[in-house]
Amino acid sequence: MANFSKSNVPAFSMDVYQNEYLPEGGREVNAIVTVSATGGGTVGSAVAAPHLFTPGQGPSAAVAIMVDCSGSMDYPPTKMRNARDATAAAIDTLRDGVHFAVIGGTHVAKEVYPGGGRLAVADAASRAQAKDALRRLSAGGGTAIGTWLRLAERLLSPADVAIRHGIVLTDGRNEHEAPEDLKATLEACAGKFTCDARGVGTDWEVKEVTGIASALLGTADIVADPQGLAADFTQMMETAMGKEVADVALRVWTPVGTTIKFVKQVAPTVEELTERRTEAGPRAGDYPTGSWGDESRDYHLCVEVPAAGVGQEMLAARVSLVIPQSDGGVQNLGAQGLVRAVWTDDMTASTSINPQVAHYTGQAELAQAIQQGLDLRKAGDFDGATAKLGRAVQLASASGNADTAKLLAKVVDVVDAATGTVRLKAKVAEADEMTLETRSTKTVRVKK
Amino acid sequence: MSQMPQLSACPSCEEPLESGDRFCGACGYDLSGGLPASSDDTLMLNVDAAAGAARPADPGPVPGSGSAAVPSAGSVGVPSAGSGSVGVPSAGSSSSAVSSAGSAATVHLTLGAPGAAAGGAPLQAPPGAVGAVPPQPSGSPVSPASGVRFDRPPEPEEYPLQAPDPRVAADAQAATEEQKMCVACRAGRVDGDGYCENCGHAQPRERDHMEQEAGPVAAVSDRGLRHHRNEDAFSVGNSVLPDGTPAAVAIVCDGVSSATRPDDASLAASRAAGETLLAALPRGTHPQIAMHEAIVAASHAVNALAEEPATAREHAPHQNAPACTIVGAVVTPGLLVVGWVGDSRVYWVPVDRSAPPARLTEDDSWAAQMVAAGLMNEAEAYADERAHAITGWLGADAYELEPHTASFKPDRPGVVVVCTDGLWNYAETAEEMAEAVPPDAAVRPLHGARVLVGHALDGGGHDNVTVALLPFPPPSQGAGSA
Numbered sequence: 001m002a003n004f005s006k007s008n009v010p011a012f013s014m015d016v017y018q019n020e021y022l023p024e025g026g027r028e029v030n031a032i033v034t035v036s037a038t039g040g041g042t043v044g045s046a047v048a049a050p051h052l053f054t055p056g057q058g059p060s061a062a063v064a065i066m067v068d069c070s071g072s073m074d075y076p077p078t079k080m081r082n083a084r085d086a087t088a089a090a091i092d093t094l095r096d097g098v099h100f101a102v103i104g105g106t107h108v109a110k111e112v113y114p115g116g117g118r119l120a121v122a123d124a125a126s127r128a129q130a131k132d133a134l135r136r137l138s139a140g141g142g143t144a145i146g147t148w149l150r151l152a153e154r155l156l157s158p159a160d161v162a163i164r165h166g167i168v169l170t171d172g173r174n175e176h177e178a179p180e181d182l183k184a185t186l187e188a189c190a191g192k193f194t195c196d197a198r199g200v201g202t203d204w205e206v207k208e209v210t211g212i213a214s215a216l217l218g219t220a221d222i223v224a225d226p227q228g229l230a231a232d233f234t235q236m237m238e239t240a241m242g243k244e245v246a247d248v249a250l251r252v253w254t255p256v257g258t259t260i261k262f263v264k265q266v267a268p269t270v271e272e273l274t275e276r277r278t279e280a281g282p283r284a285g286d287y288p289t290g291s292w293g294d295e296s297r298d299y300h301l302c303v304e305v306p307a308a309g310v311g312q313e314m315l316a317a318r319v320s321l322v323i324p325q326s327d328g329g330v331q332n333l334g335a336q337g338l339v340r341a342v343w344t345d346d347m348t349a350s351t352s353i354n355p356q357v358a359h360y361t362g363q364a365e366l367a368q369a370i371q372q373g374l375d376l377r378k379a380g381d382f383d384g385a386t387a388k389l390g391r392a393v394q395l396a397s398a399s400g401n402a403d404t405a406k407l408l409a410k411v412v413d414v415v416d417a418a419t420g421t422v423r424l425k426a427k428v429a430e431a432d433e434m435t436l437e438t439r440s441t442k443t444v445r446v447k448k
Numbered sequence: 449m450s451q452m453p454q455l456s457a458c459p460s461c462e463e464p465l466e467s468g469d470r471f472c473g474a475c476g477y478d479l480s481g482g483l484p485a486s487s488d489d490t491l492m493l494n495v496d497a498a499a500g501a502a503r504p505a506d507p508g509p510v511p512g513s514g515s516a517a518v519p520s521a522g523s524v525g526v527p528s529a530g531s532g533s534v535g536v537p538s539a540g541s542s543s544s545a546v547s548s549a550g551s552a553a554t555v556h557l558t559l560g561a562p563g564a565a566a567g568g569a570p571l572q573a574p575p576g577a578v579g580a581v582p583p584q585p586s587g588s589p590v591s592p593a594s595g596v597r598f599d600r601p602p603e604p605e606e607y608p609l610q611a612p613d614p615r616v617a618a619d620a621q622a623a624t625e626e627q628k629m630c631v632a633c634r635a636g637r638v639d640g641d642g643y644c645e646n647c648g649h650a651q652p653r654e655r656d657h658m659e660q661e662a663g664p665v666a667a668v669s670d671r672g673l674r675h676h677r678n679e680d681a682f683s684v685g686n687s688v689l690p691d692g693t694p695a696a697v698a699i700v701c702d703g704v705s706s707a708t709r710p711d712d713a714s715l716a717a718s719r720a721a722g723e724t725l726l727a728a729l730p731r732g733t734h735p736q737i738a739m740h741e742a743i744v745a746a747s748h749a750v751n752a753l754a755e756e757p758a759t760a761r762e763h764a765p766h767q768n769a770p771a772c773t774i775v776g777a778v779v780t781p782g783l784l785v786v787g788w789v790g791d792s793r794v795y796w797v798p799v800d801r802s803a804p805p806a807r808l809t810e811d812d813s814w815a816a817q818m819v820a821a822g823l824m825n826e827a828e829a830y831a832d833e834r835a836h837a838i839t840g841w842l843g844a845d846a847y848e849l850e851p852h853t854a855s856f857k858p859d860r861p862g863v864v865v866v867c868t869d870g871l872w873n874y875a876e877t878a879e880e881m882a883e884a885v886p887p888d889a890a891v892r893p894l895h896g897a898r899v900l901v902g903h904a905l906d907g908g909g910h911d912n913v914t915v916a917l918l919p920f921p922p923p924s925q926g927a928g929s930a
Contacts, residue, residue, distance in 0.1 A: 255636075255643075255647045255648025255649075256633070256646050305648075310673075312649070312650075313649070313676040314644075314649045315639075315643035315644075316648060338643075344676065345674055
């Protein structure tokens, strides 16, 4: 499948942050693994690494834009107009040579451009034609996102490119399709292409949109005001154009007798990966991370090791980055991290918590507290919601997650952030609540 | 240790190696013959030997007579206390560096017996400190010592003072050839990082247990039973003074666990100090000056580590500069010089056990300072949980380098025990130490050092334990033991 030479892969590096010291009988080893990719050409050129691609060039890529054309997009009519403009902006952001298609989505999926089950190749002419075709987009019909994704998969899969990416825009609930169908579609598409998902307005279901992004290793966000769509689409497409290597997996090897309790991405967003393991040889498993440009992500690994005596040392896990190949082999990306366990009777050493581990444990709890708090609030359990959202305010404040703290302050009145004392607001704008829920998994990094 | 080569390729399969590899990445060959060389010791700081205030008398002066005179350079007259006295330090205020160092060392004790020939004689310039540098037996100032050895059964101690054959390293390699399998589960191979590919357990490292013999000197270092790595290091060697008389040297360092890379610190310090001494002594440098210089060189070597990037394994948000203690001893036919910073110690144990043993160093520790300042008695001070906090160390974050040196003129044969607290925690007083030292330690120092390490392990082995033994007087090269 992926057909790129080794030299196109950005340089990956890995750092492990952990307190390796365990007390006698201690079994749980926690580590934060920071993975950074540098050498990307288009995004964030702050890193002074040699760029693999000159500006305007990049790895071969194919992109499918899926625009909601259901009847509700006409209420208000600006929504459809803004979606059209946003799609046009995204098309303008396409690099020359990138394969692309535009899909109009209702209860069925329709090829808007270029049609005929093909992908267009971006150049001045095809971009103009595509924008022309957007004028034919009109609202009418239902919503079955699974059909859109299946069409995108059919269009993207045959393309001989390194990066396959989709963008889904929806304004409503996935009403014309059984949830199981969407789930089955996501499972079928996972690993075939990555996909960002956006909800416009406030009539869509947060868990559907975040679920799509999560399954397809993309980002999810709310664009409450349709006017913001063009800027968001441009930024999303720029990020997609910055990707240089796809299908990267985090390979975790653990010794005999150990159990992996969880593997989570914890930055830039919390993403549970534990259940997404693919076995990769004896005692090793791969966790998908999608495609990478110039970026850095953090993973929290928790391993249970057999207890050992004071003075013993063992390797609890070896983490590496690989690109599984279609022929069963792997391309190793070189970066490697060791997670160790050392048993000591030095109480000071064994009881201290690594600051990175503590921070991300807090960030994961923050995301969970927000989601639980909002669910309880919807269910009418205001005491429970107050407690959870209070805890979230406390965690956001303590960890310096200012963006999340601001979003929380729109849902609760903060009496004292340090103790997590809050009151639920009597009236909360729906957009604010949905924004908080959608962005609850965003984390900040440790203050250095 | 100093003569261990840095391997650039695997001796078994020629795979290129990276510094720090303990096992070959391709074939798993054990590379423990070659420790990564520490960085060049650059002398960058101008550390002044601070003249410490004279300390009060050693608690419980050993009854006896004769004196241990503390010298100062140029042999400023040391008050000779005559027989039956405790040695009195020179308040040496002469301008040389060593005199100030000497004045910092005010160890009070007696080494001799009544009427000892040496009694009362202030130390003069070392015998034969003049003259041309004689050719070195090994052609280098580094001792022709044996390679590091691994857990070999105690050899029949032939102990002729001849330099052990460096080729014994081949033995060690042959022995470790079979160590590709994990020692913990015996089922997995050892990976390139020194862990088992099956059960993940760390494999024994070269530094877990080290033994070395250099002429009449021997040292043994062990990880102990409670620590996951050995942060102690030592260096031993022997040399010849310009007058043709032998000199033996031992340096022992204990890495400070709360600092970053304590194992690197102790290794760098012991190497730098040992090399400095073995280079200076043949040139006729006074052993006490040489000891002072060696400690300064060691401190530079440790300071330099703070500037290096941390190894990938050990990066932590809060880095402490690498640090370690140091203690060393030089014996010549007429002189015993000790030097230290921190709480590693030197003990004197006479061959004739009817004579009193003695501790020759004064810890840079909280407890010792409390006692010295008269604020607590020894029992109270050592019962405090802060007792073992050290107040002096080598490292970039040391407040001020205060190398203590002292020299003694023992009047009888004995053995000098240079050790870390991993040993003396189990034999704190000089009498306890003397009891632990086997009677034949002066003639079988390697055996003696093993016995002492065994003493610490039997006691619980709570810390890394390192001990070096030097017979006094040093037997001349090729001759029988003293």
